[in-house]
Amino acid sequence: MAESVLREVIPPVTEARHRSLWQRAWEAIQLPALALLTAFLVGGFIIALSDFKVLEALADTTSRLNAIGYILLVMTVAVLVGGTAFSRRPEIILSRLRFVGNVGQARWFGVVSAVLTIGAVIGLLVVIGFGPVLWLAWNAVTSAYGALLEGSLGNPLQIVAALSSGDARAIGLAFYPISESLVASTPYIFAGLAVALGFRCGLFNIGAEGQLFIGALTSVFVGYAITGLPAVVHIPLALGAGALGGAIWGLVPGLLKARVGAHEVINTIMMNYIAFRLSEWLLNGPMKRPGAVPVSPFIAESAQLPRLFPDPIRFHLGFFIALGVAAFIWWFLFKSRWGFEIRTVGANPNAARYAGMNIAFNIILAMCMSGALAGLAGANEVLGVNYNLANAFSSGYGFDSIALALLGRSHPLGVVLAGLLFGTLRSGGTRMQNVAQIPIDIIIVIQALVIAFMAAPAIIRAIYRIVKPGEGEVVFTRGWGR
């Protein structure tokens, strides 16, 4: 009899598995997607409110408001506050009004009332005379984000025209923005994988930036100091040198953590400074190219990652190497027993020890691999884009990648997607600055908001009223804030 009860309560295994796959996909996507959406919305407000024309129109309209206008304005605020309150917790207010229904119905009331509130507020503002201001603000935001899109993905009309004309040069120009986005994404993918791998082992590798510098230094050295090798040997050698350099830079904090328990956050930050100063010294001394500027010599042509299209498109082999490495990291983490150990150490070090795993070894391994991946990010830039190494060449790939790994939920696939997004934002931001006169800093603001929302998912859950998926949440990292 007990069995019959059980069968009703617990659905068959296949069904549960099927549903949980869908659920898992949705759960993995919804928070990052909403975090991004919210960051862009807030970014839009900042763009609108920092636009000179919008502010001027706002001041002008406000100064011409009469008594009725003010009353309407107060009403608008009341509608906004009341509508928001009702949309947020409709079931409470409905139950106070003796409304009998279920929670699902109440939620629909909330969605409808949110739409109505937005409509009513906009309508009232137009009636008061803020229409032109809203229109200007809308224009400012759309032109900024439009430029961002065009600068990163290209102009669809231009692409169609170029393709139909069949002119190779026109096609190249049309696809130039999107190729630049992919070029910018490549180091992000490498560095994001580095941070994500650390997270999986419970390690917070803040040192990706320093490891990236060291990787760039070692690979550029192998690139220019050795000559006369065929490309098939020289390129892997230079990439390997980059990975090795980064791995050594990761090994030090890994050893310190595993042997004496020194916190990796402190030590990776310190290793960053050593890396920056070391590269400055090397570029001003031993590795300096003859001349006034502190730049390394150019690497031999045999060490250059081949570009896959004619100039000016810089898209090179590195992007596919990054995808291959991401696939390997996925296999390593989820299919190999080394990855099983690393993930177990990250998820529950006590259980890992109980199960006979060597915690110190896994920490060191994870830090070395993380460093190697960050080193590859540096090597990729040097061998595929710049062909030499200048001071401060990275401009924060290593630091951005922390946000990126969080956004990608420390999963290689997520990291690739987040890397594509960050690369796109970065290359599109330049055009936005030129065309729409919006400073590229807004991109940094949006990225920062994404980090904030991903680090504090409670904010997103509260805004969109997402019920927390009870158990089995992926633990990104331990020691955040502890």
Added chain:
Amino acid sequence: MAPVLELRNITKRFPGVLANDRISLTLEQNEIHALLGENGAGKSTLMNILYGLYQPDEGEIIVRGRPIKIHSPSDAIRAGIGMVHQHFMLVPVLTVAENVMLGDEMLTAGVFLDRRGAAQRIRDLSKQYGLEVDPDAYVKDLPVGVQQRVEIIKLLFRNADILILDEPTAVLTPQEVNDLFKVIRSLVDQGKSLIFITHKLKEVLATADRITVLRAGRVVGSTTPAQTTEASLAAMMVGREVSLEVEKARAKPGEVVLSLEHLEVLDDRLNVAVDDVTLEVRAGEILGVAGVQGNGQTELVEVITGLRRPVSGSIHILGHDVTGASPRRITELGVAHVPEDRQRDGLVLSYPVADNIALQEYYKPPFAKGVVIDEQAIQKEAARLVQQFDVRTPSVQTPAAALSGGNQQKVIVARELSRPVKLLVASQPTRGLDVGSIEYIHQQIVRKRDEGAAVLLISSELDEILALSDRIAVMYRGRVVAVVDAETATKEYLGLLMAGADPATTPAPERRQRVEVVT
């Protein structure tokens, strides 16, 4: 008169599980209503619905004849419903009065905390209900039993008259349990009504006015202590007849499997935790280690399983010297370890059940081929063990965190006992589990013994030690003060030794009395 509280057809679904299925329940004025059920039967879900932590999918809650909706604990408090959780929600560094005021501060002149007024009110409440709580004491200095009474005062302070106690006796000593029952009686006598959640049958029969039994999310029956017995309650809970005693034949001890010689171990604060312990466990016998918690049992287990290094002395397993060996080496000699803290050591809660099953043997065939983990093989084995050990889980892909405590423990037991075991080290194997799971795990331990494994059983439940052991070692302040034959040991005698009585002068009992398993 209308009941104080009525639940009508409460239904709550979670992904893959129907946690509450049309549950109806009434609580009368001045009544102690016991809610009985195995882990995962839906007791906690139901109470969390009542306390506003979950929303029911269907059904209504009626308080004093009025249907209400409870969206948060503050709504519950407003309706006069208060809950004492199994894990207390107190701030140790604050005083009792400050803890009680927290979130409902009494103020003077609108800004200043009225500590004196609050303390007076606590004193009054304490006197009225016989709680004996000093409002000025710091919570960190209070014993667990008194901390629990502080939680009760918190509810009385907020004028709750429907009190929910979630597994209140799980953390208490027998003496504290008796005190709690007196308090409960006095609360009910003075007009409060009480829901008492538990899976301990004896307590239910001793205190409750009415008993409702839940199983698999449904009400399976309602009764009173006068009309029922322990055995029939157990049967209602589990859904079949349950044996409350462990049946086992006499031990046939074989070769020495584990031998400890003059073992000395330090704890984390570098105090001597295990002091000159010499023990032997033979194949085919169960050696129980009895002792009040904190007398070195934890460290003893850790040192045997390789999680801690001894300062001096030696450990031999099947003749191999494993003093200071790694956990992996010890495991590979055929040692199974059911750890004391299952969530801290025994499981990776975020991993699916299948990966937890593979946790000890993930690195060798059939779970791994070279360096590649064979997920198919792991899932197949997990599915087999889930069925064999009756782990209630929606699938082997479900994260271990989503299982109830008893099922989590079964996952560990399944993993540890499915290997060829020469030595089983089981530490608190049934802590916090329900009757059905306890019975099952006890049977498995005895079965391993009969298959010829040596078993070292550590438990702070004397009844468990007496029911399972062939020999019993008593630990007191890190020393093994006596090793007695389980046939001749009595609860009273062991209790005296555990409390530090000198075995030389304590009169040993002549014949073993019949000992029942407390559930």
